[in-house]
Every structure is written in C-alpha cells, then in structure tokens.
Amino acid sequence: MPYINIKVTDExxxxxxxxxxxxxxxxxxxxxLQKNPATTHVVIDEVPVDNWGVNSKMYSEKFKKS
Incomplete structure (x- = not known):
C-alpha cells in the first residue's frame, strides 16, 4: 500500500x-511501480508560511514585499 505525502505552503x-x-x-x-490505485493513499499537507523555511529564513519573511 503506497502512501504519498505532499507538503505545500498554504498559499x-x-x-x-x-x-x-x-x-x-x-x-x-x-x-x-505498477501499484494498485485502490490502495494508493495520497495526503496533502498545507503548511503555514510561518512554519516553512528556506535559505535560513522564514518563507513568510523572505518573500514579504518591502
């Protein structure tokens, strides 16, 4: 039973x-992988931009407009 977890920012x-x-x-x-779609589970998690970091910065701060 495949389990796929996709994480994206909540934008x-x-x-x-x-x-x-x-x-x-x-x-x-x-x-x-010839997996059965009936047993393939996909979960999408939406992560708040304050809980996501990139290049040592909070995503919400890095991309905030000045």
Whole structure:
C-alpha cells in the first residue's frame, strides 16, 4: 500500500489543483511501480508560511514585499 505525502505552503492551493495532484501522483505510481490505485493513499499537507523555511529564513519573511 503506497502512501504519498505532499507538503505545500498554504498559499491558495485550490481544490481543483489538489485533485490534479492526487490523480497525477496516483497515475505515476501505477505507471512506474505498477501499484494498485485502490490502495494508493495520497495526503496533502498545507503548511503555514510561518512554519516553512528556506535559505535560513522564514518563507513568510523572505518573500514579504518591502
């Protein structure tokens, strides 16, 4: 049973985009690893930008407009 966890920042990811991610990742597991889509689990975690860091900076601060 594959379990795929996708983490993204909580910046307006739409329901349609999430649906496409789930379908696309499931299709990829079927194509590459011949996994059963009925037992392939995909979880999308939306992380607040204050809880995400890049290049030693908080994502929310790094990309804040001056």
């Amino acid at each position: 307006n990811v739409t329901r349609d985009q999430k649906k496409k991610l789930i379908e696309g990742v499931t299709d990829l597991m079927v194509e590459v």
